[in-house]
Amino acid sequence: MVSSQEEERARVSRELHDHICQLLVSIKYQFELVGHKLAHPGDTPVTAIDKEIAALSKAIGEVRRISHDLRPALLDDLGLSSALEHIGNELAQRSGMQVHVTPRVHEERLPDTKALLEWMKGNGIEAPRGLASSLLAPGSDKPGKALHRDAIVLREAIYTILTARIRSEQPSARALSDFNQFLSQSMRGLALDARAGGLAWKLSAAASHDSLLKPILMSAAELMVGTRADRVKQCQDDRGCGWLFVDDSRAQNRRWCSMGDCGNVAKARRHYERTRG
Numbered sequence: 495m496v497s498s499q500e501e502e503r504a505r506v507s508r509e510l511h512d513h514i515c516q517l518l519v520s521i522k523y524q525f526e527l528v529g530h531k532l533a534h535p536g537d538t539p540v541t542a543i544d545k546e547i548a549a550l551s552k553a554i555g556e557v558r559r560i561s562h563d564l565r566p567a568l569l570d571d572l573g574l575s576s577a578l579e580h581i582g583n584e585l586a587q588r589s590g591m592q593v594h595v596t597p598r599v600h601e602e603r604l605p606d607t608k609a610l611l612e613w614m615k616g617n618g619i620e621a622p623r624g625l626a627s628s629l630l631a632p633g634s635d636k637p638g639k640a641l642h643r644d645a646i647v648l649r650e651a652i653y654t655i656l657t658a659r660i661r662s663e664q665p666s667a668r669a670l671s672d673f674n675q676f677l678s679q680s681m682r683g684l685a686l687d688a689r690a691g692g693l694a695w696k697l698s699a700a701a702s703h704d705s706l707l708k709p710i711l712m713s714a715a716e717l718m719v720g721t722r723a724d725r726v727k728q729c730q731d732d733r734g735c736g737w738l739f740v741d742d743s744r745a746q747n748r749r750w751c752s753m754g755d756c757g758n759v760a761k762a763r764r765h766y767e768r769t770r771g
């Protein structure tokens with residue numbers, strides 16, 4: 495363990511020395527040259543500092559690359575909460591102390607408007623090109639931010655209402671009123687489109703960002719009051735995943751949000767505990 499830590503330190507310091515330090519030294523030299531030219535205007539004139547800027551960008555890229563390498567593989571394999579739990583278990587075994595790790599980490603999977611639009615596209619709701627580019631335009635990002643904020647409010651309202659239903663409880667008044675607020679908004683520009691024997695949502699250029707969220711709203715409402723309402727369940731993962739899913743298994747005995755996520759994490763965790771624990 496210690497020797498592999500030493501090896502890792504040596505590798506990182508070599509990477510820092512060979513890549514970053516050399517780049518920074520060359521940038522410093524180029525700026526000294528610019529300074530010299532500024533102090534002696536008679537000599538060669540100062541031209542653009544594009545070269546220095548390019549070198550700085552390269553240095554930033556290198557730092558990113560090296561810091562990415564520093565992320566433990568465990569983190570990518572298991573996700574943050576499991577990685578923390580694993581470190582806790584290792585500490586407990588090395589030290590003989592009792593260590594309890596209760597991770598409550600929920601990473602935001604829709605961190606911005608771009609991620610939101612990509613997720614929606616993957617779920618059959620594609621913003622017309624004009625609307626998408628105005629939502630993503632740099633500088634004029636107000637409508638994009640509003641859409642993102644609304645989408646998160648809607649998601650949280652849906653989650654609160656559905657989890658309350660799973661527990662046969664009353665949803666909070668706040669979640670209900672948020673949801674109903676979305677219901678009252680316009681559907682302008684939203685239409686059903688028939689193509690290649692199937693049906694899909696289609697948004698015209700007249701669509702507002704309210705209309706973009708409508709298909710999500712309707713699917714959620716269908717899950718709340720429709721025939722599949724009893725099939726909405728919560729992932730039984732004990733690390734606090736909390737995801738909801740529709741159990742369409744014939745036996746109605748599905749436990750995980752997805753085998754590719756919590757199911758696999760449970761498997762990977764058992765694997766790590768066997769091989770390293």
Ligand SMILES: [Zn+2]
Binds near residue numbers: 730731736751755
């Ligand atoms: Zn899960």
